[in-house]
Amino acid sequence: MSASFYTNFEHIKKVISDHKVQSLNSNEQVKIVAVSKLQPKEKVLEALEYGHRCFGENRVQEAQEKWPDLKKKYPDIELHLIGHLQRNKVAEAVSLFDVIETLDSERLALALKSELDKQGKNTPLFIQVNTGEETQKTGVLPKDINQFTEFCVNELELNIQGLMCIPPVQSEPSIHFAYLKKVALEKNIRHLSMGMSADYEAAIEFGATYIRLGTSLFGPRSV
Numbered sequence: 001m002s003a004s005f006y007t008n009f010e011h012i013k014k015v016i017s018d019h020k021v022q023s024l025n026s027n028e029q030v031k032i033v034a035v036s037k038l039q040p041k042e043k044v045l046e047a048l049e050y051g052h053r054c055f056g057e058n059r060v061q062e063a064q065e066k067w068p069d070l071k072k073k074y075p076d077i078e079l080h081l082i083g084h085l086q087r088n089k090v091a092e093a094v095s096l097f098d099v100i101e102t103l104d105s106e107r108l109a110l111a112l113k114s115e116l117d118k119q120g121k122n123t124p125l126f127i128q129v130n131t132g133e134e135t136q137k138t139g140v141l142p143k144d145i146n147q148f149t150e151f152c153v154n155e156l157e158l159n160i161q162g163l164m165c166i167p168p169v170q171s172e173p174s175i176h177f178a179y180l181k182k183v184a185l186e187k188n189i190r191h192l193s194m195g196m197s198a199d200y201e202a203a204i205e206f207g208a209t210y211i212r213l214g215t216s217l218f219g220p221r222s223v
């Protein structure tokens, strides 16, 4: 095994354990979603050999090319969808992913509901919140989050386990992390997926339960 994933991973684990603050669920350690999009297969294999099992992909099609065989070989893989889900990809996504972090509209909620029922699954879902109210980003707007959560939980009885956000590039991420934590506490939602390579330390301080790391673990992505 080359030193890189090992070194990077050990470093991040140390950063996590050095933070005295606790994640939203004080009894659970912050988990790392290793974002393997656009990374060569060898790097994914290296992470698996190291013993890591939680991965994130942002495109259904790319994930389908990579993960079905690996999931057969390593049945304890927990694969997260972290990119926007189009309704015509819902069936594939439900069959492949263990957690879908990007529930972002009522139409998608309805499509997921019917597909989950069809496949007999109760996949944990995270609501993506567009905390920066950016027009180019998907996600539920803060003003709609109450109604949307109620719709998903009470009307559709979806398994809402978390909230996810991607703060705007130009702004102080902590404001967004603090907001997401407040919503999770109000709504009694267990998981917070927030923090990427550039801002994961701040996310940990604000109670992240999942941080999503690509380049800081695997190095630069191929484009």
Ligand SMILES: *Cc1c(COP(=O)(O)O)cnc(C)c1O
Pocket: 035, 037, 058, 082, 083, 166, 196, 197, 198, 212, 213, 214, 215, 216
């Ligand atoms: C690519 C991606 C990441 C990982 O980004 P890095 O900066 O490489 O850590 C995290 N979250 C989402 C939603 C992504 O698309």
